Amino acid sequence: GQSLEQPSEVTAVEGAIVQINCTYQTSGFYGLSWYQQHDGGAPTFLSYNALDGLEETGRFSSFLSRSDSYGYLLLQELQMKDSASYFCAVRSPFSPLVFGKGTRLSVIA
């Protein structure tokens, strides 16, 4: 089976940078995804990493180290609207997308 660990809560200041870590255990591995969910809203896709390294999309970046079974989501120039829950998820052969329990990010002024 698969298991993922990520911090339950993170607080950061507006304009700052925050990193949300995710470690995973899985038999077989295709890639690591990140989703964002605002309160009362639907989860939305942010990024996908299949290979080691950093993927950048605007203010958001995602990193993967397959050898360490570790990844992170980096949010720069934080805005109040970034306050949300962030989920990492793994895709493995013959398995559905499995999500972590989520990290609740609070951006404060």
Add this chain to the structure above:
Amino acid sequence: KAGVTQTPRYLIKTRGQQVTLSCSPISGHRSVSWYQQTPGQGLQFLFEYFSETQRNKGNFPGRFSGRQFSNSRSEMNVSTLELGDSALYLCASSLERARDEKLFFGSGTQLSVL
């Protein structure tokens, strides 16, 4: 293009009743997955369907069942409801089931069991 549509948005039931939730995927999407979300527990996988075939089933009791129709619409049913079934039930669709396939989620059905 319309997004994933889930109905109803809110539902209140009592213990012992049964409930059916509906999901209409994005047009052209053939894969539908269902997840249960409760506070602090993240998204727990329920079912995955592709072209009317159940591809995977999560670790939930047999009271939870689902199906997918030829038009890719999907339903899930929960029989003999328990208080612990109170949760947000999310449906997600995708074109295929590729490694890098991203899921498009509906807004969910908030089920309250009293």
